[in-house]
Amino acid sequence: MSEAARIALGMMRIENLSDGEIRDLYAGAREAGVTHFDHADIYGGGEHGCERRFNEALQLSPAEREQVVLQTKCGIRSGGRGFDFSAQYIVRRAEESLEALGTEYLDVLMLHRPDTLVEPEEVASAFSQLEAAGKVRSFGVSNHTTPQIELLKTAVTQPIAVNQVQFGLGHAALVAQGIAANMEGLKQSAVRDGGLLEYARINGITLEAWSPFQRGFFSGSIFEQGGLRELQAVLARIATERGTTPTAIATAWITRHPARMRVVLGTTRVSRVGEAVAGAQLVLSREEWYELFVAAGYEVP
Ligand SMILES: NC(=O)c1ccc[n+]([C@@H]2O[C@H](COP(=O)([O-])OP(=O)(O)OC[C@H]3O[C@@H](n4cnc5c(N)ncnc54)[C@H](OP(=O)(O)O)[C@@H]3O)[C@@H](O)[C@H]2O)c1
Structure with a gap:
């Protein structure tokens, strides 16, 4: 996986952008080497709102469509x-997403949050x-365990290729639990x-970190939120030492994990x-990685 392929652009917040703003965002991301675009049927106020805005604004040519990964949930x-x-529900929603995105195929379809009433045979039938x-x-x-x-x-x-989970310095439970195991x-x-972390590694499942810069469930970004002064100071110091920005360092903290x-x-x-x-091209040292983890409020026993 190239370093730019370690970055996907989520489309959850594009509903109120103008066509021009969506085009600029997409073009800028493509220029930076990003090929992954992440959607969900529920993003946007209405049904398939963000998927529809993406298609209305971009009208991807068949050649461009082939160059990118479109995933939805x-x-x-x-x-x-x-x-x-x-x-029935999975198939219907996936077909609606195809129509909203104006594409004949999805590269990846994800089940968004666990349904405790799941019958695995139903999922198997839909996927097949x-x-x-x-x-x-x-x-x-x-969000699956x-x-x-x-x-x-x-x-x-079919292989379960991806599990997209909440992860970043503002909510690092994915790694924090293992670090303090048994305490x-x-x-x-x-x-x-x-x-999950070790299970995904053992089974070749790609973990995707959603809300990488948020704290909690959309409580604001780690760069501006009160109560995270120590983390902000360490991010700023390492960014200066590395000649880059706190956003790059917060990204590198995620991509540094093996x-x-x-x-x-x-x-x-x-x-x-x-x-x-x-940031995805930067490799943090172990010292930097653990210092950021502790500054984010986690324990290293
Ligand atoms: N699977 C799931 O259950 C699930 C759940 C939630 C989200 N997602 C996916 O994950 C994607 C990312 O989620 P997210 O939008 O919460 O991610 P995020 O990148 O952590 O947060 C983005 C928000 O933080 C702001 N922000 C970023 N850097 C900032 C900075 N340095 N200073 C101030 N504000 C900053 C952005 O504002 P600007 O736009 O101004 O930069 C934007 O409002 C979504 O688009 C969606 O595709 C998946």
Whole structure:
């Protein structure tokens, strides 16, 4: 995977951008070497809102379409009405995404959040129908634990290629739990994802980090949020030492991990895409990596 391929551009925040702004963002990302674009059926106020805006603004030529990876997600019912991994729902939503994106195939279709009412045979049926029709080329999940992936694999025959999870210096549970494994009385040491980090590495599943610069669930960026002064100071100091920006360092912190994660950016500014791509080319030392982790408020026992 090239360094630019370690960066994907998330399309969750484009609904209110003008066509020109979307075109500039896309062109800037492509120029920086980004080929991955991340969608979901529920992004944007309306159904498939951001997918539709992407297509209206860009009208990708067949040649350009072949050069990029378009991935989307389904399975969350909009309006807080739970989840639906039934075969009928998955197929219908994927077909709607194809229409909204104006494309004949999706490179990756992900199940967005676990549905506890899942019947793995239903997912298997949906994936096989979509694959056989040439509508989806590969499959993944998002926010899934190790056992939830194993459950899907009891019926699904296609590889689960990707798991997109919340990860970054502002919410690092994915790595923090393993670092403090076994420590009595430490909240951080509770393993809540079934050892997902190691499971993904062992099984060749690409982990994608969503909201890489946010703290918590959209509580604001780590660069401007109050209460993160120590992290901001360490990011600024390492950025100065390395002759780069805090955004690049926060990206490098994710890409430094040998799990070789992909960073799903949410910025709407081309300049920040460029900073992240530069960050993916930087290799932090172990000292820098752990110093940032501690500055973000985590324990190194
Ligand atoms: N699978 C899932 O469950 C899930 C959940 C959420 C998101 N996602 C995916 O992940 C993508 C990224 O999520 P996200 O948008 O939350 O990611 P993010 O990159 O952590 O946050 C982006 C937001 O932070 C702002 N920001 C970035 N750098 C900044 C800085 N230096 N100073 C001030 N503000 C800064 C951006 O503003 P500017 O636009 O001004 O730069 C934007 O509003 C989404 O587009 C979506 O594709 C997936």
